[in-house]
Structure formats: C-alpha cells, structure tokens
Amino acid sequence: MSACSVSPVLVGRSTELERLQEALAEAPGAMLIGGEAGVGKTRLLREFAERAGAGGAQVLVGGCLELGAGGLPFAPFTAVLRALVRRIGIDGVAGLLPRSATAGLARLLPEFGEPESDTASGEERARLFELVLTLLERLAERAPTVLVIEDVHWADRSTRDLLAFLARNVSAAPLLVVATYRTDELHRTHPLRPLLAELTRVERVRRMELTRLSRGEVGELVRGLLEGEPPAGLVERVYERSEGNPLFVEALLADDGERALPESLRDLLLAAVQKLPEETRETLRVASAGGTRIEHALLAAVSGLDDAALARVLRPAVEANVLVVDGDGYAFRHALIREAVHDDLLPGEHTQLHARYAEALERDPALVPSGRLWVLLSHHWYSAHEPTWALVSAWRAANDARKAAAYAEQLAMLSRVLELWYKVPDAAARIGARHVEVLEQATLAAELAGEHERGVKLATAALREAEAAGDDARCAALLEQRGRMSYELGRPEYIDDLRAAAARLPADPPSAVRARALASLAHYARPRNNDGEALAAARESLALARRIGDTAAEINALLTLFCVGIDYSGGLAELEEVERIVQRSGERHPLLRVAVLRSHFLEGAGRHAEAAEVARQGVELAREVGLSRTHGAWLSVNLAEPLVSLGRWDEALSCLKQALDQDPMAVVRTSLHVLAGEVALARGDLAEAEAHLGPAGDIKWREAQDYFAMLRLESALRLAQGRIGEALAAVENVLECPGLSDDARYAWPVLVIGARACGEWSDRAAAAAMLERIEKRAAELAVQGPLQEAHRLTFEAQLARAHGRRDLAAWDAAAAAWERIGQPFARARALAEAAEAALAGGERDLAARRLQEAEALAGRLRAAPLARRLEETARRGRLNGTAPSAARSPYGLTPRELEVLRLVAQGRTNREIAEVLFISAKTVSVHVSNILAKLQVPTRGEAAATAHRLGLAD
CATH class of the missing domain: 1.10.8 (Helicase, Ruva Protein; domain 3)
Structure with a gap:
C-alpha cells in the first residue's frame, strides 16, 4: 500500500472486507472506496490484498502524489508497471502483449525504450489506454488480478482518464480495479466529483464509503x-x-490521548485551512477558541463582525469543507481540525481570545443555551488563566451536571475546582464549601460515573483530611465508599475498608453512617464465604436504620438481607416490600438495585420471561438516570441471560454487543463474554467461543456468579473440542470451591458437564475417580426452585449414562423439567439423550417422536452441532429413510449387517457395536454369525479383511 503508516490491527471492517471479496469473486468490475483522511482505507486494502494473495490472486498497487493541479502523469500506473517488471521482468511483461506493442509502454516506463512516436494525439493516448487494459487482462487470465490506485483525489487528469477507461472497459478476465479517495478533500469543484458520479452509473462499478469506528x-x-x-x-x-x-x-x-497533537498530524489537518483567504483563516482562529461547534451569534460577538460580514468571511471555509453549517451555528468538520487551528495560535492570542469569549458570555449569557453557560465560562476563564472565575464557574457547572445526572461531566468540573483550589486564596468562601466537601462530592461522582480508580484516589485524599480533623462519621462514610470501589476494581483490601467503616462509629448512639457501613459490609462479605458475618451485619444495619428512621439505610439493609438469604423456592415478598418503600421515598437509584436483584432472582427461579422484562425496564431506567455503565451494565447481563435461556439468541447477542461496546467494568464483562461464548458454542462456532473465553477468564474474584460461569463455558468448550482432560480440569475448580454465595445455582450446570465428560473419557479408571468426586459435590448441593431441579434431573440422567446406563425415564423427566421453565435448548439436548436411550431399549417409535421434537427446536435455534447429532442418531437408528435393498448388497448382506461389518472392520467388540447401533450385544452376535456365513469366512479378522478388500469398510 502507500508509504504512510498503517495500523497492524484491523477492526470494524468485516462488512467492507466481505464486499471487496465479493467484488473480486464477481470480477471483472471496479470498486470506488471513499473516506476521510485516516479512516482506514489503506489498512483495509492491505488486509484485502493479503487475503486475496493468499487465495491465489495477484495484487498491483499504485498511489497518486500530491503535486498540485499538474501532478505527475500516470504516476500510479508507472509505479504498477515498475513493480510488475521487478516481478516478472521486461520479457515477462512483453510476453503478455501483442508483438511490437511493448514499445507503447515506454510512455510509462523508460525501461521499454523510446516511444514509437512523439506525436501528441488522441490516437496515441487511446493506444496507450488499450495497451494497459490488454496487459492487465492478460495478467488476469493467468490469475485473478486486483489493481489498486490510492488517493485519486490527488490524481492528475491523465490518471483519472485512464482509471475511468479501465473501469468502463474491463469486460472479460477476472480483473478488479479498486480506487480510493478522501471524501474530505472533495470540495464542491473538485474534478474527481463528476468522475465519481459518472462511474457510479456504470453497471460493474460499485461505490463504498468507510465510516468512522464505533x-x-x-x-x-x-x-x-x-x-x-x-x-x-x-x-x-x-x-x-x-x-x-x-x-x-x-x-x-x-500520547495517551492527553498531550498536544503530533506535528505530522497537525500539518495534515491544517493543510486545507492554509489554502483559505487570510480573513477566513483569522476568523477560523477565533472560532477555534469557541469549540468544535459555535453559535453564529456568539462568533459574531467575539469576532466583532456583523452577520453579513461573518457569512461572507466564513463561506470559503464552508465550501472547502473545513466548516459545516450546523443549525444556527457552525461546526468544524472534525474536532481535531479545530484543535490543530487552535494550537496554531500564539500564546498571547490564545489567552486574549478565550478572555474575549468569557467576557462576551458574561455580558450576554443568552448567546449560548443555558445548560452550557457555566461549562463554557469555566473553559474560557481557565484557558485565559483566570483561576478565580474558572473555579467559581466550574463549581456551578458541576452542580448543573449533577442535576442532569451527568456524573462524568460533574467529575470533570469538580476536578477542575480541586486543581485551582490553591490558586484562589478564598476558594472556600467563593463557592461556600470546604476542600474536603469538594473531595467527597468528587468521590461520589467518580463512583457513579464508573471511574473507580479515580474514586479510590479521591476518597483516600478526603480520608487524610477527615482523619486530621478527627471527623469519625466522615471517615466511616469514606472508608465504606472506598471499600465498594476497591471491590469493583478487584482489590482484596476492600473488605478491610468495609470492616473499618463499620467499626469506626459506636452502636450507640445509632447513626445512618454506621447503618449504611454495616449494610455494605453485609453485601460485600458474601463473595468471601462470610455469610455469617454478612447476615449479622445486615440484621444490625436494619435494626439501626429503623431506630433512626433512615429510609435509605433501611432499603439498603433489606436489599442486602434479601441477597444473603436468597431462596429460589420462595417468592418476592421481601423484594416487593423494599420496592414499596423505595417508591414512597421518591428515589430512583434504589429502583435500579431492586431491578438488578429482581431480574437476578427471577432468572435463577426459572422465570425467564419475567426476568427479561424486569431487566429491560431497568436498562431503560439506568439510561434515563445516567448510570448505563454501572447498574445499566449489570442489567444488560440480567437481560441477556434470560434471552439466552429462552432461546432468543439473536436478540441476546445484540444486547451483549451493545453492553460490551460501553466498555463495562471487568466483573460485568466476564458475564457478557460467557453468555456470548455459550451461544457461539451452541451454534458450532468454536473459534468465536474461544475468543470470548479469553476475556471471560479475566476474573478478580472467585465468586460463583462469575467464576463458575466462566468454568461452565471453558469445560463445555473443551468437551466440544474433544479435550476431555482439560474439560474436567475446569470442572475440578468447582469441586474445590464449595460454599460460595449462590453456589448451587452456578455449580449444578458445571457438574452436569463434568458427568458427561467422565462418560466420554477413555481413561476409565481416572473417569471413575473423578465421577465419584463429582457425585459427592452434587450430594452437598441444595436444590432451590425449578431451574435447579431441572439441572439436578439432568445431572442424575447424565450420571446414569456415565455409569453405562441409558435411562429413558430420567431423560424424559429432565426434558419435561426444561419444558416447564421454557428453556428450548436444554430441552432439545435432553430429548436427544432420551431418543438415544429409547433406541438402546428398542423403543423406535418413542425415539422417533423425541427426535422429531428435538430437531424442530435445534432448527429454530440454529444449533448446528445438536442438529448434526440428531441426524446421526436418526441415521444409526434407521429412523430417517429407507435403506438400500438387501438384494443389491454384496454377498446378500442386509443394511444392518453392512453397518455391523463396518464396525467389525474398525475392531469394535460386540458390546461397543451394540452401544453405537442401539441394539443388544446378543443381537450383534447374531448379526456377526450371519456375516461370517455370508462371506464364507471363519473369523472376525478375515471378515474385516474382506470388508476392506471390497471397500465395504468405509
């Protein structure tokens, strides 16, 4: 590709790659690819070229040069021809052309001699064009060929004409012409514009524009x-x-996204600006201090130009696509263009301009929407190096952001207040708050925004000040808050902070701070197997909250008590009581926690449709209150999980992708990746499942909900890959971690996989030992609710199979349990097992009915591996069609005898053959005797040899 740097990583271009590959498969044709500078055109083409080359195609690349209007004629084609000569030599190129025609290429490359004529004529030009087309088509006859011409926005007229000629006239060989151009360079009068419009109407020409990444x-x-x-x-x-x-x-x-733009990028961005008239550039410099978008009235006020003069001055910038009209204002086409222009200001200009903006806004706040006033004032005063007014404005802006539930923006403004604090001698008096109070507000904003790393640092700074002042209540609150955030970051010291918070204040007199610290201790002690500590803390917290009449603390304690003592066999009375209290309080944030717990409970109780609806409403509420990255992320998991259970996999995958795109915290990502990986596995995409397993394994806490779920995916994937030992190694981790919170809910499905793996392990002694441990772990698990009962029934049926028994009644019971709670995939797998058990018992009609039900479910889910297994079961059980006539079989062997003979030829024993064909060992013995008689051989070995000789063993 071109000489500019390209990323080694390609993301977000799968659709575009597919379109290019389709275009090559359907060649001849042309593809025109547009996109702004830096959007990844070259990187996309490099990936496409590598894939095309790996598939046997040859790729030729040339690029246009930015040399002004005149340019270098045919520069990209000269580069292509030179590369081709290096590859196959002058003689190799000559061999592709008609005799005596080679000299025509001298117009492009001196190595081919002198042109036959110096006459300037349309005929000579046409001959050259025909010659290039012929050369490319002859190359394409040998192997599919891709011609790439990059940066045609810089192309000279001749290059554009030749490119248009090729795009219109390639007609036979598999030749794909690809041209790239920058859309941001195409001003209204750019000469490439009409050519693109013209070529788009050509039947074989396609056009594609690369968009920015999500x-x-x-x-x-x-x-x-x-x-x-x-x-x-x-x-x-x-x-x-x-x-x-x-x-x-x-x-x-x-530069970690923080420091000044690199010079090369700055120059790139300023190139279009430098071509504009001086008065336009000057006004753009003024506009650059106003942000990426600026209102017309504000720019007029700051620039001192009236409406007519401002419109006249800015028109060249709009026509050059540096500015775009945006409602009643203007916007720089890209934020980094504005930044480059702004960074080009001299220091004095920079300070003066921002001061002018701030003064204009102070004089007339109506120049901008009210919601933006304080943020803009803080920005401009800060940039003008006026710390007092920047601090005051930032404090007011933080308050506005908090009211709008814009916590990240609130944190940014509070961070500015803290930065400027010591530059303003009377800062506390100016804003009416002490330094430690600003730190507290910033800590809370960081937590609500999901910025836990920053929050821990802010809490630590606030703690130092509170400790120095001897403020125990404030210390307890900050310790509790820091403990919560440390937990989210996976730091083990979180429990120490929570215990210290609870111990900081005495039980008497009762206080809301102690009640809340105890509730947090109860909630977060559970993952560390401290249910006793959690239960005691929750009860004390509830008692304290009710003594002092603290509704928030009471809600927190009740929710924690529900978590500690969750029972999927029970109802939602406790949670409904909490919800009523929350509704009376008028608070919205606790409703999110209620939604998380309610949907979690409903899913664990096998009430999948209800769980999905509760979670969906919670996701919308989280979005409304600005907590999509925290509570909203948990609710996305709680929405996707029941959708997976219900077999609504495409809907679940869409939900998972949206949640992952929000870059949620690590503990949430684990669950998202597990669910996506399990859907991929069920549909047979083992590579995709493996891709999700990696990030799913990035777990900081061995909490059943996350850790066991990851092990569930790992063990199932390894089993599907035939790596049974590794599958059981994953299961062993569950055996070694009993007693985690919510143990039974998440342990049962892993134990089911373990029992199945033991049944398939060739090391029978090791399998028996492992199975014994699995049975022991299962015996210790409680069974709460219909979901866990379905897992238990499946485990019992799988256990019987591992011990060599196919129990039709057990599998039917499991299938019925899954049907009652509406899990189609689990039901289909149980039906598949039931069908095999029925065949083993000679119940062909029963087997056929179960297979039919399972096939319908697998087809709807697009569960390809299960569908293949069902097809194989039907084939082996002879339930899917009429076998060939015995009269046409060699030696008069029946279809069943042929199946038995193939297995004999594989060295199978009668018992193994019986298991494969779902018949008794005695029946196999009869078939073997008949086979020996018909083949007229005395032993199984000779029968096997005969089968191989006659080709009957395949």
Missing part, C-alpha cells in the same frame, strides 16, 4: 495496538478526541 471498535483497536487491556478511561478519552478516526486513534494513543 466506540466499541475504538476500544478493540486500542486493545490491539497496546496488545492488552488499556488503563481505565483511556479508551473513552481516545474515542472522544478521535471521534472514531483510526489514524487519529493511533496518533493520540502515542
């Missing part, structure tokens, strides 16, 4: 470039500043 794709690109997980907040910073442009992502990543 937030999730930027995260994937960052992780790929860093070869690991990025620091907290880096993806968000890079995405906001790059707006999804891959080139800008790479440039910003080198």
